[in-house]
Structure formats: C-alpha cells, structure tokens
Amino acid sequence: MHDRDRIGRRVREVLAQVLDVPAKSIDQDFSATSSVAWTSLNHLMLISQLETEFDVVFSNQEIRELTSYTTIVDTLGRRLDSVA
Amino acid sequence: MQGVGIDLAERSTYGHLSPSSVRRLADRWLRPEERAWCAAQPSFREAVVIVLSCKEAVYKAWGRSGGVPELSLAMEGHGAGGWAVGSDPAPIQVMACWQVGEASILALAVAAPAGAARDLLERLRQSGPFARPIRLFLTRTRDTSPGHSCGSQPRRGAPTCGTNIR
Numbered sequence: 334m335h336d337r338d339r340i341g342r343r344v345r346e347v348l349a350q351v352l353d354v355p356a357k358s359i360d361q362d363f364s365a366t367s368s369v370a371w372t373s374l375n376h377l378m379l380i381s382q383l384e385t386e387f388d389v390v391f392s393n394q395e396i397r398e399l400t401s402y403t404t405i406v407d408t409l410g411r412r413l414d415s416v417a
Numbered sequence: 418m419q420g421v422g423i424d425l426a427e428r429s430t431y432g433h434l435s436p437s438s439v440r441r442l443a444d445r446w447l448r449p450e451e452r453a454w455c456a457a458q459p460s461f462r463e464a465v466v467i468v469l470s471c472k473e474a475v476y477k478a479w480g481r482s483g484g485v486p487e488l489s490l491a492m493e494g495h496g497a498g499g500w501a502v503g504s505d506p507a508p509i510q511v512m513a514c515w516q517v518g519e520a521s522i523l524a525l526a527v528a529a530p531a532g533a534a535r536d537l538l539e540r541l542r543q544s545g546p547f548a549r550p551i552r553l554f555l556t557r558t559r560d561t562s563p564g565h566s567c568g569s570q571p572r573r574g575a576p577t578c579g580t581n582i583r
Contacts, residue, residue, distance in 0.1 A: 353433045372430050373473050374466060378438060381445035
C-alpha cells in the first residue's frame, strides 16, 4: 500500500510547478474549478508531468477525470497499489 | 456548418514552463509531423501552444472540450498566424486558424462539410475576432472541467468566452 501522504506531497509539487501557484495554496479542495491557472493547456501539461513523475500512463477516461487534487491522489494511489 | 470553436491561450499561463516541460508536452500530445512543424518555428514553446490551442478550438467546434487531443492537424503558415487543417478524410472537415497576439494566442475553428470549411473559416476570420481590435473576455463559473468551453454548444456551467468589439 502506497503512502497517500507521500503521493499527496509529490502531486502538490507537480501541481505547483505546472500551474505556477504556491504549493501551500493546494489543499484538498484544489481543482480545475477553483484554480484559474488550471487551463486546458495546463491540464495536458499536468498529465504529462504526472506520468513522468510517477512512471504511469493514464487512460483517456482517467485524463478527463483527473480534475482535482484529491482525484489525482486517489487515482495514483490505486494505480501504484495495483503494480506493487 | 456543424460548429464553431474558439480557444485563447494566455502567455501568463504557460510562459513559466521550462523547455524540458514543453518538450515533454510535445512528445506526449503532438504527432511527429506536428512536432516537426513546431521545431521549424522561431519559438518551439509558442508553436506547441499554437497546435494544442488549435486542437482545443476544433474540439469545441465539435461540441467537446477538455478532451484528449488525438486528432492530427496539418499546420500551414508560421509566425503570427496561419491555418491548421484536420487531416482525417471525413464528410465533416475541421479546420482552425490562429493569431499570435502580444499576450495570448487565439485560435478559431469550424467543423463544416468538406470543401466548405476553409471558406467559412475565412469569412469568420474576416468578420470575427481577428478582423479588428478586440478585447477578449473570459468568464469562469464554479462548475467546470479544465479549460473553458467556447464552442457553439458550451456545456452547462462551463466557462464561456466571447468577443467584445471595441
């Protein structure tokens, strides 16, 4: 079982870097709805960065659904558990 | 005509990305011929954004957005503006044009019967947001997925954008 807190920290770092927002502003409610920096372009950037960081490839369905911090952490947790 | 789509990529939202990040973006989402076009442009970063913005505008013309940019575009032109033509042969053709501004890249797309798309897009280009000084405005709601839907059939609750002629 992967440590959700550790995944969360790494996801927060990627989000902060890609969206150019302070890491401390990324909380459980952080999402494409709440952040004006989360544009369609930056969403693609985010997906490619997360795939590299966590060595995974997201499906098209996942790519459409990964629109919040919590969804990303949950999805990565499941994906990493399934290969552990 | 099936639909019209518009996409605005503001420099402030992508200017901070590192060259390696932009390269990764291109490798993940652009087809080889699109990457080759980008590599031949004065700014690789800007070219990648142009292609992705044109794709987003095309998806909006289809009534979708926030999707995965799987379609292939043949890029025509370079620098400040040009055309992007959907390369899939189909009864409905998709085509986009773009214009690089000081602070943003604007892409306009149509989905229309084959043979009519370029003429329609040219007419829209001449009478629409590219034709005279404009102020583009965006409004965001609290209920949306990534990006803003500016197609002819925006989703309920999605942010909308339009043009305000000065």
